[in-house]
Amino acid sequence: MNHHPNEDALAGPIIPPMAMSRRNFLGVGTTLLGGLWAERVFPETADQATLPPKAWRDLALRLQGRLLRPGQPGFSSLALPNNLRYASILPEAIAICASTGDIAQCLRWCADHGIPLVARGGGHSYAGYSCTSGLMINLSAINRVSYDKASGRVTVGGGALNGALYSALQAVGRSVTHGRCPTVGAGGFLLGGGIGFDMRANGVGSDKVVSTEIVLADGSLVTASATQNPDLFWACRGGAGGNFGINTAFTLDTFAIDRVAVFSLQWSAVSDDFIATLFQTLEAAPRGLGSRVGLAPGLDAASGARGIDVTLLGQFNGSVDELRDILQPVFLMATPTHQIIDRMHYWTGQSYIVDPEGASHYQERSRFVNGGFPEAAIPVIRAWLRRWNLAEGSGLIKFFQTGGAVNDPSADASAFVHRSSQWLAAIGIQWQGDQSAAEQQWMHRWQDGFYREITPLAGGGAFQNFVDPSLENWETAYYGTNLPRLRKIKARVDPTNLFHFPQSIPPAQA
Ligand SMILES: Cc1cc2nc3c(=O)[nH]c(=O)nc-3n(C[C@H](O)[C@H](O)[C@H](O)COP(=O)(O)OP(=O)(O)OC[C@H]3O[C@@H](n4cnc5c(N)ncnc54)[C@H](O)[C@@H]3O)c2cc1C
Structure with missing residues (x-):
């Protein structure tokens, strides 16, 4: 033409x-x-602590970032998920983690006190899986985006929103396969594969991830790439958010636009x-x-x-x-x-x-x-x-x-x-x-x-980024023949199943 x-x-x-x-x-x-995109404002709830306040104060003292309890300014808006169907599930506290060290502190503290936890990125889980009645680990401050011109790679913080990634890439005339919603978390998007209009030319979002940093259940920070922890690297490209640890950074190849x-x-x-x-x-x-x-x-x-x-x-x-x-x-x-x-x-x-x-x-x-x-x-x-x-x-x-x-x-x-x-x-x-x-x-x-x-x-499976709480046989629908390997990796990196939610990958039995 x-x-x-x-x-x-x-x-x-x-x-x-x-x-x-x-x-x-x-x-x-x-x-x-x-x-139908109705905004809803939910009232602050009364303190619903199951631990003595001192335990929460101890956690707050361990953090560089802030710990919010119900009733404190900002708590309600940070607790709110995108799917308001789950808005009534309120955490006992929200830790706004400023560093990977803060995340490790939260994980240890939750394990010690038997408090359930979830990571909250952009809060766009269709099934509200970043809601909890325990501790919400808010990643919004771990949001740095940097582009390396020499390699053409971008590194995005595990709590950055897709919109921040788009802005950084726009500034340098590059892109990655990305979705249409700028308030989806980049971490949640990439961990579940990540579909977008560029995927037929460039693959799903996770296909271009070359490494990720992840805080594991024992509080250690590890790098996963083709050469370091390759099994975990494999799992973090499609194994979906909330399963293996808390990813604090992703590095991706970009493409010219x-x-x-x-x-x-x-x-x-x-x-x-x-x-x-x-x-x-x-x-x-x-x-x-x-x-x-x-x-x-x-x-x-x-x-x-x-x-x-x-x-x-x-x-x-x-x-x-x-x-x-x-x-x-x-x-x-x-x-x-x-x-x-x-x-x-x-x-x-x-x-x-x-x-x-x-x-x-x-x-x-x-x-x-x-x-x-x-x-x-x-x-x-x-x-x-x-x-x-x-x-x-x-x-x-x-x-x-x-x-x-x-x-x-x-x-x-x-x-x-x-x-x-x-x-x-x-x-x-x-x-x-x-x-x-x-x-x-x-x-x-x-x-x-x-x-x-x-x-x-x-005839195909179901998309793990479109989590569906009604799905039967969700393990095989999301992960198909990759499920046994995912379960083995889960057993190795999270043997006590610290990271769990209704559709989390179960650890393989020993
Ligand atoms: C309006 C809308 C548009 C969407 N558009 C697309 C699209 O175009 N393409 C597409 O592929 N998907 C799309 N999705 C689905 C979206 O990618 C997934 O729901 C994704 O998991 C959301 O990530 P989040 O961080 O915003 O959500 P959250 O609810 O914060 O997190 C989702 C899950 O991932 C975990 N998680 C989040 N961040 C991390 C992290 N850094 N490390 C470890 N675990 C983490 C959470 O604990 C939770 O289990 C869309 C969803 C919505 C609501």
């Missing part, structure tokens, strides 16, 4: 250039998801053929294209019948004309009801496809789709979306495009086992905090029924 002189200008005819803003761009991509074509398109009341064509077209696209397809309940404006609305969001390492060529089969099937395609600087593009921030109540249930998108899934999706009958809350299925470089490494190259998919499907529900219990139950039943029928068609 020839380079068009105006390719950097807005190419989509529906929204004129002057009318485009981040807000209306996002509106196209997130309408069906959004609208160019301008990208960013796209956000929407179609209403689509046909089965359209859905099949959309997935086939995207699967045939070069690795430089990353996308997310959303399928949600909709109405056919002409007939009033229930239908499926589609959103397509993504980026392409190429020109607008090339992108339009790739998507041509889809455009021939149906005209988008809304479309924006624009070429811009890579990091400007990321700010257009960013996830809306804010806490809310939700559950996601995921499955990797091995092989191509199965056409047999279309009637299943249509039937379940048609059943959605609530005016409040939302339910939809999203497909994150994997494939490409995600599948280059073997399944046992790192703990991230999911290496033969073309898509990651996630059925999401979101509700208002004050929505009736009956409606919430209905949503969960809808999600579970839908998930049960999609799972065998998808």
